[in-house]
Amino acid sequence: MELTIQQLTKQFKDKTALRGVTTTIRSGGLVGLIGPNGAGKSTLMKILATLERPTSGDVLLDGHSILHHPRQMKKVLGYMPQQVPIIPQLTAKEYLRYLAAIKGLPATPAEEQISALLTRVHLAAAQNQRLSGFSGGMRQRVGLAAALLGVPQIIIVDEPSAGLDPIERIMMRNLLSELARTRIVLLSTHIVSDVEAVASRLLLLKDGQLVFQGPAQQLIQAADGHVWEYVLPQGQPPQDDQAVSEMRQAADGVHIRTVAAAAPTDRAVTVTPTLEDATLSALEGR
Numbered sequence: 001m002e003l004t005i006q007q008l009t010k011q012f013k014d015k016t017a018l019r020g021v022t023t024t025i026r027s028g029g030l031v032g033l034i035g036p037n038g039a040g041k042s043t044l045m046k047i048l049a050t051l052e053r054p055t056s057g058d059v060l061l062d063g064h065s066i067l068h069h070p071r072q073m074k075k076v077l078g079y080m081p082q083q084v085p086i087i088p089q090l091t092a093k094e095y096l097r098y099l100a101a102i103k104g105l106p107a108t109p110a111e112e113q114i115s116a117l118l119t120r121v122h123l124a125a126a127q128n129q130r131l132s133g134f135s136g137g138m139r140q141r142v143g144l145a146a147a148l149l150g151v152p153q154i155i156i157v158d159e160p161s162a163g164l165d166p167i168e169r170i171m172m173r174n175l176l177s178e179l180a181r182t183r184i185v186l187l188s189t190h191i192v193s194d195v196e197a198v199a200s201r202l203l204l205l206k207d208g209q210l211v212f213q214g215p216a217q218q219l220i221q222a223a224d225g226h227v228w229e230y231v232l233p234q235g236q237p238p239q240d241d242q243a244v245s246e247m248r249q250a251a252d253g254v255h256i257r258t259v260a261a262a263a264p265t266d267r268a269v270t271v272t273p274t275l276e277d278a279t280l281s282a283l284e285g286r
């Protein structure tokens with residue numbers, strides 16, 4: 001399966017949310033959509049999920065426009081929005097049954113799937129509790145189970161780890177990366193460590209534009225030689241124009257890690273970039 005995104009642009013009144021986004025996403029390997037708040041991640045995902053129409057451009061699913069044939073996309077899609085819409089008076093199990101019925105899944109396999117999914121997202125023990133009593137992280141997990149109902153071939157999840165504790169983050173990561181072996185899985189996040197270990201490819205959005213697409217390693221290599229560390233003596237403020245990725249207080253002063261094309265001071269030494277440094281470097285254009 002292949003999603004071809006062609007020159008997508010989205011204009012909201014006075015705000016341009018996407019500017020000529022062009023890429024291809026294939027099954028086999030999780031794709032991480034990263035970028036700061038407001039970069040356009042949710043807008044891109046909503047267009048792919050056929051919930052929003054682009055101002056211009058197109059998206060082809062195996063060669064056919066999803067703008068002209070949205071039902072073809074809906075048939076194979078599992079989408080988890082940033083705000084999971086819940087029905088508070090239903091239990092987790094009733095909610096998934098209701099969604100399975102809307103999706104047109106036959107009752108018997110649906111029941112089996114619902115049980116298996118509730119177990120996978122660690123909600124088996126809470127399956128008969130009303131959603132009104134669910135915590136934020138539990139709502140996220142029920143939203144993830146809902147997106148996976150019907151074993152969709154294309155899975156689009158918008159910030160699925162928001163509000164999840166470390167154990168549940170790992171569960172979510174492992175589950176999606178396992179599914180991505182044979183499906184299209186697109187996961188958005190503004191926390192790069194969420195996708196670092198599992199994404200085979202990253203798409204980096206900045207102000208609606210794709211500024212990088214490729215494996216994390218390639219982004220890291222591009223930042224090589226641009227990440228510096230130095231110690232700022234106590235009481236001395238850092239320069240304003242620096243892209244600081246880390247500040248750590250120590251006995252000898254403040255340890256500053258910064259992204260810059262040239263040494264910010266003659267005391268600075270280059271260090272090996274992390275994915276976070278590399279993302280900052282690409283976003284800051286350094």
Ligand SMILES: Nc1ncnc2c1ncn2[C@@H]1O[C@H](COP(=O)(O)OP(=O)(O)OP(=O)(O)O)[C@@H](O)[C@H]1O
Pocket residue numbers: 012013015016017035036037038039040041042043044082190
């Ligand atoms: N319905 C809308 N009307 C007007 N502006 C919108 C609308 N939806 C999104 N925007 C604007 O488009 C830009 C991109 O928003 P979007 O939600 O796609 O970003 P994002 O990368 O998902 O951000 P976040 O990480 O904060 O969720 C933002 O400036 C946002 O304010």
